[in-house]
Amino acid sequence: MNKIIFLALTSLILNGCSQAVTTPPPIPKVVELPKVDSKPVTIKAIDWSKIDKPNNLIVDNFPKKVTQRYQIDDVMMQAVMSDSKVSKEQAMRxxxxxxxxxxxxxxxxxxxxxxxxxxxxxxxxxxxxxKGIRKADKPVSDEEAVRDYRLFIMTKPNVKAEIHHYVFTSSDAKDFSLPIQILPTNNRSADESVAIYGDQKVSKEITILIRNKYRGELQSIGYKPNNQTTNVTIFFPEGNPSQATLDKLEAELESLTSLDISIETTPSRNTQ
Incomplete structure (x- = not known):
């Protein structure tokens, strides 16, 4: 009797295996992906012919008699020499x-x-x-000043990135050249960023977050061109927190405002 039951079970198992092997796999359904109506991004290029004036391309970026051409305020010149770390001649230029x-x-x-x-x-x-802007952290040679010092124009991403050399023709800078660099790095204009953090509700939320959670005092907020972010300056009466804490605060501010935030601390409270 047991032998009969064993044979019957064996037969069922074998039949099941046979059926499993011979059963054809199901035919997968064709899944149609949604069609994406993609529009090409139009890149705007600056028409420099509307900005340049006819010139003979005389370029003298190493002026030796610059003081004879125009008057320079000595205080301003010293400030440029100190801030940009350039020679007197390049400060004048x-x-x-x-x-x-x-x-x-x-x-x-x-x-x-x-x-x-x-x-x-x-x-x-x-x-x-x-691809970006830097501040001079050491003395800058004349060659470096001529090559790297320039006017940066930050734009939205749909503008063509380029460097254009403008030659002055009629001002005190006549015959000098200036690299103008277009940096299409920002999704928002400065005014659009101000509209976000300048909103009374958002401004209040920023202040409360900094004060209640991080025990700091908001001193200023504004767009900072050199690192192309919205700069938040904070005073911490109990001493600056760790960098990890500042990074966490920065992430929370970015989440709150949808802006690219950079945090700076200040050793004293703004009394103005």
Missing amino acids: ILAIQGGVQDEGVLQGLFDELGEDLVAASWGFATPDQ
Whole structure:
């Protein structure tokens, strides 16, 4: 009897295995992916012919008789030498070209060309990869000042990244050249960022977060061109927290505002 039951079970097992092997696999259904109506991004290029003036491309970026060409405020010159760490001659050139972009309408021309795609303008030195702005942390040679010091124009991503060499023709900077670098690095204009953190509700939430959770006092908030972020300056009466805590606060502020945030601490309270 047991032998019969054993044979019957064996038969069932074998039949089951046979059926499992010979049963064809199910035919998978064809899944149609949703169609994406992708539109190509239109890249805006600056029409430099509306900004440049006819010139003979005489470029003298190492002025030797610069003091005979125009008057330079000594206090301003010393400030540029200290901040940019350049020679007296290059400080004079920098002041001349900074005035020249105003006098020859270069900035206004750029602003007119870019419209709402403009984020901010800033002076500084190019990073080695030519993709950002850096401050001089050591003395800068004349060659380096001429090559790397420039006017940076931060824009929205749909603007063409480029470096254009503008030659001055009519101002005190006549015959000097200036690299103008377009950095399409920001999704929002400075005004759009201000509209976010300047909103009364958001501003209050930022202040409460810093004060109640991190025991700090908000001192200032604003767009900072050199690192292209919204800069938040905080005073901590009990001493600065660890870098890990600052990183956590920065992440929370970014989540709260949807802005790229950079935090700076200050050793004293703003009394103004």
